[in-house]
Amino acid sequence: MRAMTRFILAVLCILTNAAYGSDRTETGFFYPIGTDDFDQQCGTWLSRDAQHGGCYFSNEYHVGVDMMRDEGKDAYAVADGKVAYISYDKPGDGDGKKWGVNNCGLVIEHKTHDGNIFTAVYGHVQCATVPSRNTEVYGGRPIGKIGHWDHGDHLHFGIHEGPFSTMAKSGWGKMPNINWPSQNTFTDPVRFIQTHSPHNPPTEVQVRCQGNICWAPTTSSCEGANARYRLGNNMFAQPAGMEACVEAQEKLFSIADSPNPQEEVLEDGLWQKFFRAIRNVFGETVSAADIRAFGTINTINVYTGNVVAGNATKAVYGTGQGYSIQAIAPPAPEPPDFVTTKTWLTTPWGTEVYKYGLNESFDTKAQTKNIGDGPCNPDDTTQTITGHFYLSRGYKKDPSSGDGARRRIDSTTTQCDNLKPGDTNTETKNTRIRDWITEPGIYNIIYCPDHPLDDHNGVGDHREKHESNNCGTEMVFEVVEGTVNVPDVDFTPSGFTSLQAPVYAGDFIRLGAWITNQGTVNATADIRSAYTVSCNGGPHTVLADDGTMASTLTAGASAWEETLTPVQLPNVVGTCTLSFFVDSLGSQPETDETNNTESLTVTLAPRPAPKLVITKFQDESGCCTTNLGKRIKPDIWVRNDGPVAPGSNVTVVYHISSPVATGGAYLSIGSGTIRADELPPGGTDEDYMDNQWTIPKSSAWKKQWHTVRGCLRQDGSTPVGDPNTEVCAYYYRYSKE
Structure with missing residues (x-):
């Protein structure tokens, strides 16, 4: 019995x-004021002002929940987390306007049960009582004392679903009505902790x-x-x-x-x-x-x-990390074990070789494998694995001092998720040889993962099953003078043509051509190609150049290039040779550097003269007065009635004559320029005088009419202001003061 x-x-x-009366939600979060029985008064989630049926501050609405609590009472962390930021009232906010006199907004990053980060704002907490930034906090433990607030002591509670870096930078408690109904990256905090579980x-x-x-x-x-x-x-x-x-x-x-x-x-x-x-x-x-x-x-x-x-059937939830009353600590996770399984060198175009010239670069590649029983510990401070490439002279790594001593030449960062148990991961870094090596010789490179410090002595960022097997064996290579490895890239031009044919000396021309990569390797460098001209056997002059991206010159591909803006040929009569030079700067090494040019010839006839006329000449400021100390603003219109455009830019000269000040003679006051391509046959263009000439403040210029003259040569050549041989126009200005 x-x-x-x-x-x-x-x-x-x-x-x-x-x-038993609990201070937790049914899902496991602690209530931030230590009790689930609280009054929100006017500070409910998204509460409005009186104009919109609420009792919140005029012209604003609330983003968060206010939990009424007396000054000096504890505020509690809703779960384990880390302090991400502390918000203080700034001078421009007004004394205590945001959080209250001597109060702060405490920002803590927490996690939900699935590991997702969320950010909680605990507002109106006394600054002197809050933990410092980056401090670990624990669910249900005090994080500060509630401060005084003139409109009723309380804790402002807000939640952003995401890390602090993605949270709004301001407006953590209230927003102007003009922003309604924006939640400003926040969500209903009470509903959140009642419908989510904490991460433990x-x-x-x-x-x-x-x-x-x-x-x-x-x-x-x-x-x-x-x-x-x-x-x-x-x-x-x-x-x-x-x-x-x-x-x-x-x-x-x-x-x-x-x-x-x-x-x-x-x-x-x-x-x-x-x-x-x-x-x-x-x-x-x-x-x-x-x-x-x-x-x-x-x-x-x-x-x-x-x-x-x-023999119990009761389901229970957790107390949170960090409680000293736990009887048994969490079991240690199985550790990873990172080893370097292979290190090798390739050219930038992917060919594995171990002899290079000083003028080259190579890609250093390293393969890492996790041969351990577990991944990175999720509680580790960093969830990335740092690796380094080290260069030494000779066949073996040399930790000693001197020219051949081991030097770190590059670093890698691998996400822990890419190296779970059994996974392999490859990292690649490009190295310009002359940045690290100044003379020919034998060199070696090793790679070491989970190796945050150069003086690594067995302790990396992650606890491993073995700490001494990270680094790989030496990968040996030779460096010689010059260039050894040349990619099978071969550029040739074709279809070089004139898109706008010239007739006369000094005409404008547009050119175009195809560039083809006849090689078996994609281009590795962007290039520039030049258009040149040589007339009657003279030297070549560059007319223009175009850029072509390497991505358009893959093996077997062709790219079209052309001069979008017309360029002017020399004003020379006779036969001119136009040439197209592919990769004129030599940016891309090629297997054949002799087939990069294609040419065509044009015959240029003597250039007939244009016939320029002035159609309008006036002062930009209108009629008719320009007082002493004020600018003269000549404005001239020129039309080309001839069969061709001018052979060069057209110059206009401007003069002024005054009965007393100049004695009727013309004084040069400036000039202007009209581009030749803006005056094709039948074309009209306008010019303003370049400099700013003002009428002198002298009695000699006062209360008289002045004559302003603009002159150019009909054939477009440079004028001197001679009305007998040039086309001139006039207007008049009066200076009364």
Whole structure:
């Protein structure tokens, strides 16, 4: 019968769950003011001002939730996390306008159960009480004291679904109505913590339970335990102190062999009465000592919410990382083991070779494999793996000093996700040889992953199964003078043609041609190609050049190039040779450098003269007064009535004559230029005088009419201002003051 009684007690202990008021959501987050019973007053999520049916500040709306709480009360972290930023009131904000006098906004990055980062804002917290930036915080632990706020002491609580780097840079508490309904990258914080679970690494603890009170180790009494937990109605295991043991005893009842007031406990639950009835059926009497000693043995996971062993059925959730009352630490994850499996050199076009000229560059490649049993520990500070390439002279790595000593020549960064157990990853870096090597010789390169420091002595960023096997073996190569490796790239021009044919000396021309890569390797460098001209056997003159991108000159591909803007030929009569030089600067090494040119010839006739006439000449400022100290602004229109454009740019000269100041003679005041291509046959163009000439502030210029003259030569040659041989036009200005 004693065994039957123990069985009934076991069932009852599983079913029993005394009421317990929790400060957590049903999903596991702590409430930031320590209780789920709070008043929001006018600071509800997206609350509006009176004009829009609310009671928030005029012309603004609220982005977050205000939890009313007295000044000096604790604010709590909703989960484990790290302080990302502390927002202080700035001088321009007004004294205490944003967070309150001596108050701050504390910004903490947390994670949800799936590892996603979210950012919480805890506003109106006393600056003197908050942890510093990058400090680790723990769920349910205080993070500062709530400060004073003139409109009612409270904690402002906001959540951004993402890291701090993606959160809005301002407007963390309120926004102007003009921005409605923007949430400014925030979300309803209370709804968020009530519908998401916090991220916590798993920890299992074996405990002995009486009803909803459990403790560890299982061999001890509750009073002598190292750690105690209370299983609440909300399905969580919460840390508890010695008071939990008192609570457990109070919930037991007395079934004694003889009346004993010291063993009497209030029968406050139906299950106690049910148990007494079952006991009476079997006619068995159990002592209070038996009841107090009874307990179920369970293994609970205090983070993930599962009973993983034992005879209990209660699901529990976690307390958060960092609680000293945990009986068993999280099991250490299996470590990775990063090794270099291969290091090799290739030309920039992908050919694996180990002899190079000083003028070349090579791609250094290294393959790393994780031969360990696990990935990077997710709790490691960095989730990347740093690697370095080291260069030494000779056949072996040389850590000593001197010209041949080992030097880091480049670094790599590999994401941990790319090196899970069994994975391989290849990193590539390009090296210009002359940046590191100044003379021919034998050299070697090694690669070392998880090697953050050059003086690496067995400790990388990640704990590994073996710390001494990261670096690969020496990859040896030879360097000689000049250039050894030339890609099979071969540029040839074709279809070189005139797109705008010239007739006369000094005409304008447009040219175009195809460039073909006849090689088997893609071009590795952008190039420039030149258009030149040589007339009557004279030297070549560059007319223009064009750029061609390497990406358009893959093996076998052709690219079209042309001069979009016409260029002017020399004003020379006779036969001119036009040539197209591909890669005129020699940017791309080729297997054949002798086939990069194509030419054509044109015959240029003597150039007839244009016939330039002035169609309008006036002052830009209108009629008719220009006072002393003010600018003269000649504005001239010229038309070409001849058969060709001018052979060169057209110059216009400007003069002024005054009866007293110049005695009727003309004084040069400036010039202007009209481009030849702007005056084709029948074309008209306008010119303004280039310099700023002003009428002198002298009585000699006062109260008289001045004559302004503009002159050019009809054939476009340079004028001197001679009205007998040039085309001139006039207008008049009066200076009254």
